[in-house]
Amino acid sequence: MNVSMGDAFNLGWKLVAVLQGRSTPDLLHSYSAERQAVAQDLIRFDHEWSRIMSERPDTTPAAQQAQPRFQQYFIRHGRYTAGMSVTYPPSALTGTAESQALATGFPIGARFHSAPVIRLADAKPVELGHTITADARWRLFAFCPAENPMDPGAALHRLCTALYGADGGLVARFTPAGADVDAVIDLRVIFQQNSRDLALEHLPATLLPARGRLGLRDYEKMFCADHSGGRDIFDLRGIDRAQGCLVVVRPDQHVAHVLPFAAHDRLADFLAGIMIAA
Secondary structure, eight states, X not given: OXXXXXXXXXXXXXXXXXXXXXXXXGGGHHHHHHHHHHHHHHXXXXXXXXXXXXXXXXXXXXXXXXXXXXXXXXXXXXXXXTTOOOOOOSSSSSOOSTTGGGBTTSOTTSBOOOOEXXXXXXXEEEEGGGGOOSXXXXXXXXXXXXXXXXXXXXXXXXXXXXXXXXXXXXXXXHSOTTSOTTSSEEEEEEESSOGGGOOGGGSOGGGSOEETTTTEXXXXXXXXXXXXXXXXXXXXXXXXXXXXXXXXXXXXXXXXEEEOTTOHHHHHHHHHTTSOOO
């Protein structure tokens, strides 16, 4: 069942992208390219599993004291049976590993691995992975480098200018006219600082976008590391504190790419290979 759900997630967001005109129909060919290998792995797993389950029990004294073979096999493949072990190889939808060292805990091609953070607006502890839903949007998680993000010259301000510049930025390039600014690409920022050390009014205004028919402010775009009890996401996910990084996550919540924080052009080129300019 978990593999079938992965099939549905993989195909679903691609159908949405094509039907809404965000990507060309060629995107649909990637479904077989990515999921056929998973199906073959499932067949091999089921074949081995059925063979183990049908074996006669080993009644020797040594075997009676050891953990049963079927239990060993199930434990060893637990992540696979939970549908969490699939890692897509490099392709137009999944980048290569030149910058993987910037975030070793977010393997490119694998499922995005959540971690605890503190929401900046209200200092509430949340799971970063639980703040996003399967709604066919791309996610861009910006893990800020070791600098003061409230400084107007900080890397975060340059990133926001590249994404949302007054003369049109990367996000506007792929967002239909009249749609919410995050309708296609949803930016989430994670700071290294404590939530008490940052002030919303000194951070880029684009991180508090007005959304929906009523233009309500979205206060769930900014998060801080949780410094309590070894829960710091920068440590848990092996993120380079000095340089920071950008983690691009596909709509099916697989990591599409890890890029340097200032690699705005590389980010644009990667997304342009998948999406059609609006």
